[in-house]
Amino acid sequence: MRSAFVPSSARARQVKFDDDDMIVSLEDGRVISVPLEWFPRLFHATENQRRAVRISRHGHGLHCDQIDEDLTVAGLLTGG
Known part of the structure; x- marks a missing residue:
């Protein structure tokens, strides 16, 4: 695996939300979109x-x- 795709090296550049998802733009150009329902505190925020x-x-x-919420970019990339 190339180092650019190792989850621990990924860095967030921007985070935004729509009605259903959290969208995180990474410095390397990738965009992660995850359902808010995965994160109850954010879902109800x-x-x-x-x-x-x-x-x-x-x-x-x-x-x-x-809302006392902490998430890692690596966790978002691995679904954990």
């Missing part, structure tokens, strides 16, 4: 709470203080 999701400094994680 308000639009403002979802807007508060922040990308970690190095881009390897996503965090939202308001």
